[in-house]
Amino acid sequence: MDSRDVALQSVMSTVMVPHFSELVELDTPGNRILMASNGIWLEVCRAWFYARVPIAKPLSMATPYGLVSEALRFGFGKLPSAMVAQFIEQARVRSPNECAAWVVWNQQTGEWKLMMLEETSVGPGHVSVNLPTLGEDEYMVMDLHSHGLLDAFFSSTDNDDDRGATKIAGVIGNLNKPEVTALFRLCANGVFLPLPFDSPKGQEGSI
Ligand SMILES: [Zn+2]
Known part of the structure; x- marks a missing residue:
């Protein structure tokens, strides 16, 4: 061959x-x-x-x-809702512009960190970023971005960005309102699965 x-x-x-x-x-x-x-x-x-x-x-x-x-298991206990809350705070400050961040898990220490991504171009309808380099034991688990004043939804650009990636993608919208909108999905090498953020504990037999 x-x-x-x-x-x-x-x-x-x-x-x-x-x-x-x-x-x-x-x-x-x-x-x-x-x-x-x-x-x-x-x-x-x-x-x-x-x-x-x-x-x-x-x-x-x-x-x-x-x-x-079917099987779905995570190597950590719980998804880091505190990191998402931190991102929402940052996204409110930057609204109406969009912004993006990675939530990174350290396999050695079990710790999480939020990395706001350096923007190369940004506005109320888009954000382009430089991707950071991670340490040996660090893994990008969540890829978050905001939609400023708009609703949370996965756009065709988001679908293109997530094609082939393995990560949890999250989008936060309506950042000018007391209750933001949020949508999460698991991207498994191009297969997208909706993920209710409250209950993504790993589980066997059902997704
Ligand atoms: Zn988007």
Whole structure:
């Protein structure tokens, strides 16, 4: 096989889910496609996160594949609502302009930090930023941005930005009002899953 195909397929291999034994989960950072009797699934593993999500219906023919179930687990206890609250404060100050931040988790210490992102261009309808470099044990878990005076929603620009990323994306809107609007989604290598921010504890069997 062409060495470029070897490289491409090693980044996202396809696995036949066994029928008579348990699937051995991916336990190093990467992505796999799982061929199962109950559909085609995406498996995503990161230092802070593990998920299996269905991406296509089962094949309409008999296959030798076994079953898999949905999974969503985080490597930390709770999502950092204090970091989101800090971001909302910053976003209020900068409103009506937009702004953006990363919420970074340190795997060694378990600590969180909010990093406001350096803007290269900003206005009430857009923000462009420089992306920071993280330390060895640091992982960007949440990618937050504000919509100034507008509602919280994921725009086509947001969808383009999040394509292929693995992170929790959050948008905060209506920053001039006492009650802001907020929307969160899990981006798992291009698959978007709505995430109620109050209840994203990792759980097996359902998402
Ligand atoms: Zn947006």
